[in-house]
Amino acid sequence: YLGAHLSVGFFSFPYFSEFDIFLPHRDNITVFIERGTVPPPTNACNIIFQRRRSFTLIIKPGERAIFSFDCPDPAKHYVLEVQKSIDCMAGPCPFGEVQLQPSRLPALNRTFIWNVKASPKVGLELKFSSPRLRQIRPGDTCPDLVTYSISGSIEKTAANIGTFCSNGTISQIKMQGGVKLALHLPWNQNRNFSGFNITNRSSIKRLCIIESVFEKEGSATLMSANYPEGFPEDELMSWQFVIPPYLRASVSFLNYTLSNCERKEERVEYYIPGSLTNPEVFQLGDKQPANMAGNFNLSLQGCDQDSQNPGALRLLFQVLVQHPQNEGNKVYTIDLRSEKSMSLTIEPKPLRTNRHFVPACLICEGPTTCSPNLTLTSGNKYEISFLCDDMTRLWVHAEKTISCADSGYCSRKSYQLLVASDIIQLPVQLRDYTWKLLVPKDKFSLQLTPAQKLQQHTHEKNCETTFSYLLASAVPGQNLYFGSFCPGGSIEKIQVKTNISVVLKTFLPGFSREAFRQGMTVTFIHSLKDEGVFTVTPDSKAKVYLRSPNWDRGLPPLTSVSWNISVPNNQVAHLTFSKERMGVSCETGRAFMIIQEQKAKAEEIVSRDDEPLPKPRDLHHNFWVNISNCSPMNGKQLDLQFCVSLTPKKMDMTVIILAAVGGGATLLFALGLLICYAKKSKKKKVGKGPAVGIYNGNINTQMPEKTGKFHKGRKDNDSHVYAVIDDTMVYGHLLNVSNGSFTGPEVDVYRPFQGPMGDIPPSPPPICSRISTRKLHPEDPLPFFLPESDGEPYTFSHPKSVEVKGNGDNDIPLLEKKELEDIME
Template identity: 65%
Template structure:
């Protein structure tokens, strides 16, 4: 009864005294005494008309007119369109500090029709005790919050502000239609401003104010969804900073069949001295209430039923407070493609395999409906990690599963040196993971082993191709190989099936990542695969075994292509040349451009059959021109400690073509052979005559009788006579290819090539271990080391001619012949470190 009496008294008090439109266009406004209402007419900002307009009071022009309680004022305008020049503001102050506020529905005092046709703003300023709460209830269409610069279609807005001490805090501006906001609760006081355009003849405020218990926070905004829809909401004082150390809550009412998802569209954090800015979710029935998230965390989705979202500020740095702000989106919809289909991922036998299903990264913050993964059909979240040792049942709530992907990681560690050595382990993706309806983005194997005890060999089922710009991988998946060691990480590259790389040897702990690019990988991966083997430790960073394809180029590049080969590291390529083919080795540039701070950067090209080497300084020399190789060969690249700037990176390729015989060389060989034969026959005749003169001192050794012995001559015994007393020097000039020519041929008909006085920095088994670089103690150019004057710390290098013969000098202290036969049937010694 008290409330009804109060409303009737207020209506009767204002009804007879507010008038407009007097004689001759005059307007009269009377404000009753004790009403708490003031009327202010002031210029609009900015003026909308080019011609000036004035407000006249007793023929005296005014720019501002204020009518206080108990005053009666008549005035007129000098123009016919005053709405383009002036605005009207009606403010009512309500003091509730001494008692309750029996406000109820708030009427417009006076009605808009009783006021001049100007843009109007009605303001209600209600002050209450600090411990008292006030609640705004909006009737009719619910409100929709808008941001700075946005406009409502009908021009009608409600602006709600609260109080923090003496500071006014803007809660938000709302349109009167197509919204979800139904109630706003505040503490200590509230200020509501209703803006009406001059054409609006509205006579209700659209809200009521009632007493409420203390809410112990800045405000609570209730957002009600009756069906599918969305809402965009903002923190107080947006986009300016949220008040320091304050708490603000949104209450969402969601019908039972629907699900709600939250997405942050824009946020910023301030500089906190104490506490931490965060958001908290309270979901009825959840065992973890409240669920706390950072602003940069993925926010929960697919929430069933009502829930609360709170924003908590912190104690800010007084010198540089920063600004906390948040704008977020709430989408309420039916469960997305909810299905009873359950997928089983059995990790009960795994110990180191972790599987994560998560949303794909999005480049923009534009909100889209979320996809959710549910465990046991009870707990749903945007991402989930499945741990080893358990059997998991999962299902998906998503309208587009391509927006999710899976990432897996497994550790394969070898701690027992004797057990792992020479053993092999397949790198396979479990079938349960391949059967999931989401893309497997990455499956990584971490390969760990004892330091300086074991190394790795990666052998694919099908030969691999290295990804380069010249020949990119276009397959549905690839293998990314990288190693990690003290001081540097080494990225070997990305490899896909269909190339020429048969094996990759890696010196230290490594990771192999299966990375997919197309859905077809699920049908292709089972036919592929890698096998990892643990081998005795070697010192090369990596060794590639390559058998080029006869139909295409094989592009190869050094590891760490983008950053350069690590300092003091060495990588080798074992390139096989099939029988009847010749390989052309070509480099992409003339110089590397590397600048060494210490040490030298070398490249060694070594023939595996003859072990003839060419050594190039990568810092000083030009890279070799395209070269042809008839047999398998090594390419070894060893880096120095490079200075800042240009690093060492090399790209080269190998092409195969059928081997052709050079007609000119054949003719020259035939002519040369004939001349040599005539010369040899002459020497034999001379020797025979000389022997006859001196008598028969022994059997003739100068003429070979093929009917007696068909074995290769072995190491002869030392002569018992001095060089002056025997004729051994007579045969020093006889061509072995002429006298023992048929013994130099192997089973294939090609000539064996002797190894005499050849520089061998590498003493390992031919064709199995890469060449080792020479000692790096000289900074002289070393494109081809001269045999006549070898520099310090380097052994002389032979010419590439495989039939070069040299004659070592006599050993000091001996006058006996130390000449060795030109053919040595012994095999090279075992490899050395």
């Protein structure tokens, strides 16, 4: 490895292996050795030639050079270039395989360049033996660092055809006129063959023709000359593809730009087997042919460009060759003519990169117009098919916008959030369907009513359906995520204050079987104060778990959310919070949690951010749960989760017994009193007794605000008129009639109001104290609620007489004084 020292005068040079290069004159080869692109430190390594140090060495035809390097690693410092000129104009071309000459070169990164001069009317053909070439994009490198660079010349102007690696489909490249080919080899590559040969052909009348041969499934990425720079003006370039008859080819343009044409038109032309209109002309913006059987040609034609603003024509495209798929025989109809503001995209799922060829999945409109992605828009009808060996590699995204422009029209109309059957019938997975619901600010809010009651996804109870709804605010800058919901729960409706995004997201392939469970009705309602209101009707057989919005990030500052929870008459709700405190630290303001039953004079149970949450409790009526956030500190956010379960209502036996005894005693007392009254009545003279007046309820009974405002006196109105009936018609059922044929009148009882109560959720208390608000201490006993039924009759005691001042119109006796004295007796 290390050589001896050679002394020349008073200099001594350490030298390593010597190299001897002789270049015959007839070979027309020149060798250049020079520093690499990254200059090393001065005197780090030198070329020793003729006992002199130098940084370059040029060996011309007919010369011999013996040289060495004074460093052990010259490959780090120097590169070698071999240039060979072939003149096919002065004499015959040396056709056949091109040899790598000279041999026994130093182990440096080296480049072999062949400059072939030929007449512009002569076509030269470069044939590449196995392995064939594969074109790469500028800036890419080959795995083995063995690279071919090919360029041509047009009227003394070079045109870069491309850069190529091994292991591809390109078998030959035909050039018009001269050609320059460079082979780049790394220093450790012991290759001794060029891999191509040159033959002479007739004129091809275009810049070049690239032939690509497929023997099995695969793909090839190709590009126009000078890519990514502009294609030469008014030039023509072609590609020939050889496809086995049992395979199908599809073309897709990955990137292209157009130049500014003064004359002619930029276009691509196809010669497709079996076509009756060859050549078929396409614009670069058109969808390119697909599912082609047999060999075909593709040509790119430029135009005469504007000299002041030429622009740039460039094209990058891909050819996919694969087996025909059975799905290609099925046609699916998607009718979006009745839709508005909707788009649907079918695209491949993201896959991990694989060095092996994977057949493409294409979506086709018609027999040959196919592409990897297809976007369908509302107002149109489509018929599509698929060229795909595995339909699970595709999925569908859909999006629709529903907005309210006319408030009067919106308030009377409802909208359905429903995935149409045309989309469900596709053989690909529906990844998601997004509805953006937009309303005028502070004028309307939104109400979502699902086709089936929803369950909120929590850790305690996961959604097990094939799809779920994701609800989030669609207001720019508002980071509010209401949660994930799926069918099979207790949430009957969801009301949101402003714009919202509803995303139906599928997780399992069986969505088509569960599609009957999807669907929501959207209506526009009066503007809400809370950001969200959830109406919940719990199932008596299952626990309901509910959590606040933005569970993972915390409720946004100054946001209020409410839950309206129904409790059946014969049930008791058990409310439990998942933790003892809210967990939020307020920077400004206070956070509140409020529980309020929806009954008359119901107390609000309030917990602040600095107080414990209520302990588990039973609630007998419909109730509200409201949370209102403060402006929290970073890291201490508000998130609440609670559980509601129902149990049958149990009646206290002591209350039942006391009620029965008390009721029986009251009944006996009333009977005795009435019997005494009946006996006294018989002692009176024969004839009808005094009449009993029934109060006329059709008059205005409201107390006047000021004296003298009630203009109509008693003599002028009908307030003193009574309908007169016999007293026996009122109390006759208590008389002991001997024949038992008397039929008593019906007796009415008061029943409580059965209508809705508590439609408005409780509001958070102000910062100051609230007298009517009860704060629950964790050690306080739970309030005792008497079981009561909404159908239980009420009993009223006799009111005490109250003197009313006025003009006498409201002082109306119900019974005469004498009759009252008789009754009291």
